Amino acid sequence: MQMTRPIVESTEGVTLVAGGPVTRRDLSVALARAPVLVAADGGGDSALRLGRLPQAVIGDMDSLSHEGREALRGRVHHLPEQETTDFDKCLRSIRAPFVLALGVAGARIDHGLAVMNVLVRRTEPVCLLVGPQDVVFHAPPELRLRLKVGERISLFPLGPVTGESRGLRWPIDGIPFAPDGRVGTSNAVAEPEVRLAFDGPGMLVILPRARLDRALRALVPGWRAGATTAARGR
Known part of the structure; x- marks a missing residue:
């Protein structure tokens, strides 16, 4: 690279x-x-x-x-x-x-x-x-998201990857995902906390845009809404 x-x-x-x-x-x-x-x-x-x-x-x-x-x-x-x-x-x-x-x-x-x-x-x-409409990011090896029950959450692999989940309507445990095989679009949140773990890189997570702040909290240690200074480059 x-x-x-x-x-x-x-x-x-x-x-x-x-x-x-x-x-x-x-x-x-x-x-x-x-x-x-x-x-x-x-x-x-x-x-x-x-x-x-x-x-x-x-x-x-x-x-x-x-x-x-x-x-x-x-x-x-x-x-x-x-x-x-x-x-x-x-x-x-x-x-x-x-x-x-x-x-x-x-x-x-x-x-x-x-x-x-x-x-x-x-x-x-x-x-x-x-x-x-969406927020998209590459899933880390382990991820915890606080979401609303019933909300859409999609998983799309860009390489062979398997994982485990808690809090999804349709669990992903043991499923061999691949871009030319099984994908995980249009799943749904079943519990207020969703936990995901993957055995390697390659899985994209797609959430409703309204959950941008929840995604940031999960991905960026210490991030919280309103913690930044005034925008630069104006």
Whole structure:
């Protein structure tokens, strides 16, 4: 896995904006939890359109407009290699407790699949994809989530993986999951605390977007809502 010196270092969470659809509300929700703003290539234009100035713009710069380059002069970090995606370039260039990624999949299925691939391969920093309806993250070996009974929880494997569960309507114990075999979408919460354990990497967890804070509490030690300082990059 390619390594690089970090471009952005923060003791707080980072909001990463890419070139896909991002609303003003999306960005406000993310910045309230991860106040350091970074853009992936054309996401620099998205940030400017929403009235925000990212601390850094990272990518191969095949999407950022000329106007965006001018407005963000001194903040653009051009990584021209074509072996990895802009999302990958950003994650390996950020050192922070966690990243909230917005607009990274967009309307293209191939982009979305590439993002999921990176999400599983890069275990640091912790990264959560925040979409219009869902929150997606790579499951750690053990996970405890406080959720509402009846809520949707989906598990999607990007590699062969088995696990154990407590608190799911349909337990997963001993099931051999695989992307070309059994998947675990549209399960449901049966108890207020869900416990999951996996025998290896590769499982994506998909929750309703309203459970973003619950996911952060489970994934980021010591995180609590309202603990961040004012958003930077304005």
